[in-house]
Amino acid sequence: MKIKETDEAFAELKVETQFEVNPFDQTIVKESKDTNDYQIPNILMYNVANVSVSTVRGILYEKLKGTVAQDEVFPLIDLAPQFMKNQPAVK
Numbered sequence: 001m002k003i004k005e006t007d008e009a010f011a012e013l014k015v016e017t018q019f020e021v022n023p024f025d026q027t028i029v030k031e032s033k034d035t036n037d038y039q040i041p042n043i044l045m046y047n048v049a050n051v052s053v054s055t056v057r058g059i060l061y062e063k064l065k066g067t068v069a070q071d072e073v074f075p076l077i078d079l080a081p082q083f084m085k086n087q088p089a090v091k
Helices: 042-063
Strands: none
């Protein structure tokens, strides 16, 4: 995070999230034996991204308590346009 007026960094946060997918082999499909490319359903990526972003917002809120940024409101991010392109309609 940077101070707008001075372009000076005052906070940095690194977060790693891990998820377990069950059943993995029925959800994530390896494209070929020769590559490390996988087909991951967009809806799964969308949900993982949403949980990750929400988790980071919560951690950031807690870490900034007691600082000048403690009352900042961090905007929500609509990830649907990124992940839901060309998806069939759900019935």
